[in-house]
Amino acid sequence: xxxxxxATGALSASPVISATGLTKRYDALxxxxxxxxxxxxxxxxxxxxxxxxxxxxxxRCLNLLEVPSGGAFNVLGExxxxxxxxxxxxxxxxxxxxxxxxxxxxxxxxxxxxxxRTVLQNVMEGPVHVQGRNRHEVREEAEKALDxxxxxxxxxxxxSQLSGGQQQRVAIARAIVMRPRVLLFDEPTSALDPELxxxxxxxxxxxxxxxxxxxxxxxxxxxxxxxxxxxxxxEKGTVRVQGAPQDLFKGGMDERFDRFxxxxxxxx
Amino acid sequence: MSTxxxxxxxxxxxxxxxxxxLAAGLTLVAAVCSxxxxxxxxxAGAVLKLASSRxxxxxxxxxxxxxxxxxxxxxxxxxxxxxxxxxTRLMHLAGFPGFFSLPFFIIGxxxxxxxxGAYQTEAYRSAYLRLERGQIEAGKACGMxxxxxxxxxxxxxxxxxxxxxxxxxxxxxxxxxxxxxxxGLIELLRQSTIASGATRQPLLFYGxxxxxxxxxxxxxxxxxxxxxxxxxxxxxx
Numbered sequence: 001x002x003x004x005x006x007a008t009g010a011l012s013a014s015p016v017i018s019a020t021g022l023t024k025r026y027d028a029l030x031x032x033x034x035x036x037x038x039x040x041x042x043x044x045x046x047x048x049x050x051x052x053x054x055x056x057x058x059x060r061c062l063n064l065l066e067v068p069s070g071g072a073f074n075v076l077g078e079x080x081x082x083x084x085x086x087x088x089x090x091x092x093x094x095x096x097x098x099x100x101x102x103x104x105x106x107x108x109x110x111x112x113x114x115x116x117r118t119v120l121q122n123v124m125e126g127p128v129h130v131q132g133r134n135r136h137e138v139r140e141e142a143e144k145a146l147d148x149x150x151x152x153x154x155x156x157x158x159x160s161q162l163s164g165g166q167q168q169r170v171a172i173a174r175a176i177v178m179r180p181r182v183l184l185f186d187e188p189t190s191a192l193d194p195e196l197x198x199x200x201x202x203x204x205x206x207x208x209x210x211x212x213x214x215x216x217x218x219x220x221x222x223x224x225x226x227x228x229x230x231x232x233x234x235e236k237g238t239v240r241v242q243g244a245p246q247d248l249f250k251g252g253m254d255e256r257f258d259r260f261x262x263x264x265x266x267x268x
Numbered sequence: 269m270s271t272x273x274x275x276x277x278x279x280x281x282x283x284x285x286x287x288x289x290l291a292a293g294l295t296l297v298a299a300v301c302s303x304x305x306x307x308x309x310x311x312a313g314a315v316l317k318l319a320s321s322r323x324x325x326x327x328x329x330x331x332x333x334x335x336x337x338x339x340x341x342x343x344x345x346x347x348x349x350x351x352x353x354x355x356t357r358l359m360h361l362a363g364f365p366g367f368f369s370l371p372f373f374i375i376g377x378x379x380x381x382x383x384x385g386a387y388q389t390e391a392y393r394s395a396y397l398r399l400e401r402g403q404i405e406a407g408k409a410c411g412m413x414x415x416x417x418x419x420x421x422x423x424x425x426x427x428x429x430x431x432x433x434x435x436x437x438x439x440x441x442x443x444x445x446x447x448x449x450x451x452g453l454i455e456l457l458r459q460s461t462i463a464s465g466a467t468r469q470p471l472l473f474y475g476x477x478x479x480x481x482x483x484x485x486x487x488x489x490x491x492x493x494x495x496x497x498x499x500x501x502x503x504x505x
Contacts (some may be wrong), residue, residue, distance in 0.1 A: 063409055094413070098287060102411030112402035116424050116499075126410040143343055158501065 014077055016103075016182045016213050017062055022071035024237075031057045033237035034071065039182065039215055044208045046245070047217045048225035049234035050260065055217045056109075057184050058234065062215065063104045064097050064105050075100045076181055102130050105175030109187040111167040113159040113174070119146065120155040123174045131178065138177070145173040149203050165196030172203055183207065185216040191208050221264050225249045233257045273472050276463075282475070283464040292461035292480045298377055298455060299442040305381030306441065310388025317393050328389065335386035340379075341447050347379040348451045375446035384441045391437060395429035396422070428499045435492040439485055446481075456480060 015038035024032040039045055049055040060066040061073070064080065069089055073080045078100065091097050113122050118212045123142040127133045146152045149169035151162075155228035157169050168188055175183055185204065189197040201223050208214060208227050218224060224231055225245045232242040233254070241254040251258050272280055279285040309331075316328030335343065352369040359368050403425060407417040449458035460477040464470035 065405055065408060098411040098413055100411075101409060106406075106409035108402060108406065108409075110402050112400075112406035114403060114406065115400075116419060116428060125420065126412075129416055130411045174410075220304075 015074070015084075016076060017215070018074040019058075019062070020072045020074075022058065022061055022068045024054070024061060024066060025069040031237055032061070032068070035234070035237070035239055037232065037239065039213060041213055042211045043230060044212075044214045044228045044234055045216065045230045046228035047215060047232045047234060048221075048260070049218075049240075050222060052096055054237040055234045056186055059215060059217050063101050063106055063246060064091060065106075074164050076103060090241050098130075102126070102178060103181045105178055105180035105183040106173055107168070107171050107185045107188050109169045109191050111159070111164070111191070113167055113170055115159055118158055119151065119162070119170050122159070122170060123177050126174065126178045142173070142177050145177045146170070149173045163196060164192045165199045166253060168192065168200045169203055171254075172200075172207075176207070177200040180252075182213040184217065185214065185218070187217050187219065189218070189220060218258065219264065221249075221261060233260070271467070272468070276467055276469060276472065277476055284459075284467075287459055288456070288463070288473075288476060288480070291454060291456045292484065294454070295442070295445050295481075296454040296484060298373065298380075298445045298448060298453070299438075301377045302340050302380040302384055302445065303438055303441045305377060306384030306388050306437070309382065309385025310392050313385060313389030314392035314396060317389060318396060332386045332389050335383050340444055341450070342445050343383055344376065344379045344451060347375050351375050372448065372451050372453040375451060376445070376453055380441060380444050380447070383444070384437055387440075388434065388437050391430045391433035392426060395426045395433070398429045399425050431496050431499065433490065434488060435496070438488060438492070442485055442488070443481065 002224060017037070017039040019035060019037045022032055022035040022037075023030070033054075035054070035058055037045075037058075047055045047059065057066055061068045062075075067082070067089055078096065080088045080100065080130065083092040084090070106160050113119075114125065117125065120139075120142060123145060124135070124138050127138040127141070128135055143152055143155065146155055149172055151166055151169055151173070154162060154166065155169075158172070162170065172188075188204065192200065197220070204214070204216070204223070205227050216224075216228065228245055230242060231245045231248050233248070233256075234238045235256060240256050241248065243253065247253060248257060250259065251261075275282055277283060277285050277288070313328050313331055316324050317332070319325055319328070338346075348369075352367070355368045355370055356366075359366070398421065403421055404417065407421045412420065445455055446457040448455055449461065452458075454462070456477050460473040464473040467473070
């Protein structure tokens with residue numbers, strides 16, 4: 001598979017995703033209190049934080065599965081448009097959002113493969129029915145993607161016949177076959193049995209090595225340290241600290257981050 | 269000497285076999301039409317009952333409450349007399365005196381379709397509620413429009429979950445078409461009554477009618493179970 005190339009040289013200088021002062025409020029609960037984050041082409045960003053820090057909500061805002069309550073938000077150079085309905089902010093242009101979503105791949109914690117379709121059908125669904133691409137070409141590309149995650153021999157299986165690790169690898173194949181400009185991972189290994197985590201991380205590591213732009217919400221400290229180009233630590237809905245993993249994991253940069261990391265390494 | 273039973277239900281000049289089979293065919297057609305109308309109404313009813321607007325939900329609830337709460341035979345009567353009355357009034361206004369009535373078949377299909385639609389509303393609604401949120405989110409996340417999402421993800425999964433309940437509803441629709449005999453539609457039950465009257469053999473003809481209902485019901489049930497089994501494979505439970 002070829003690495004993604006930006007359409008123009010100028011575009012690669014501007015961020016792929018840019019969030020400014022992103023907030024999210026549920027009733028009385030402020031989950032995000034103003035998050036700023038720019039993700040540039042080729043960056044692999046690990047988003048860490050305790051549960052309740054807002055990291056998953058933030059990621060879900062990036063492809064508008066959650067509509068941010070406030071803040072500006074730009075994907076692939078396009079400002080996402082919102083409108084107000086009463087006190088609530090809504091998506092203004094559903095077509096714009098669908099177009100952007102088709103270029104932003106998402107991998108869920110619970111895989112979320114479509115139960116009623118086979119592995120191959122799952123992978124082909126988006127390119128054929130969203131992007132309207134030629135079925136024969138897509139089939140070839142889908143098989144390549146499945147081969148890459150090591151599951152071509154399971155193409156005709158249904159998701160329920162696969163292990164969690166296999167389902168998650170199919171989900172990754174389903175995301176990359178859309179030729180996304182950026183990939184979002186929402187705790188991709190949290191629902192897996194420990195012995196299945198490695199196979200998924202290996203696939204993700206391969207994607208990172210290809211130069212793909214990735215944002216990963218994760219609890220895998222070793223992966224964040226060794227694979228990502230930047231680590232962002234969220235706490236109580238804001239970015240507490242961020243930086244290169246080698247600087248942050250050395251310790252001494254931020255006391256809360258150090259405590260968070262040591263807590264995880266104690267757990268083993 | 270009376271004619272032997274075999275001759276009476278046979279296809280000879282003295283036999284009622286052909287008429288009974290035709291009547292059974294009409295029963296089947298009436299049931300299919302009623303069920304199809306009920307499916308459309310049921311899908312619409314489920315959309316109403318799942319709507320975020322309170323007044324839309326109210327309309328849906330009103331529909332299911334009324335048509336599940338009134339005896340079916342009464343619904344058939346109300347449509348028969350109400351429909352004829354309305355049509356007669358309308359024709360009088362247009363200058364045509366006399367009594368007019370709607371075709372029995374249409375009245376019957378509408379009445380039974382409305383009742384079955386109320387039950388199908390509940391079948392679709394509870395099936396939709398069993399859908400996992402992630403299935404829909406995965407569709408949104410890859411950029412599906414509302415229509416594609418509905419057509420490719422929500423409808424097939426809802427249908428699959430609703431199938432067992434729909435099978436039951438189909439069985440009862442098939443039997444309820446017998447109610448249409450009271451408004452004069454010559455379906456299976458009515459034809460059997462006619463034959464019993466003419467031959468003074470009620471047990472024989474009602475027995476044959478019962479058998480035909482059973483056969484039609486069982487064959488269709490078998491079909492539904494086969495589809496269910498095939499679909500169950502992909503859910504693996």
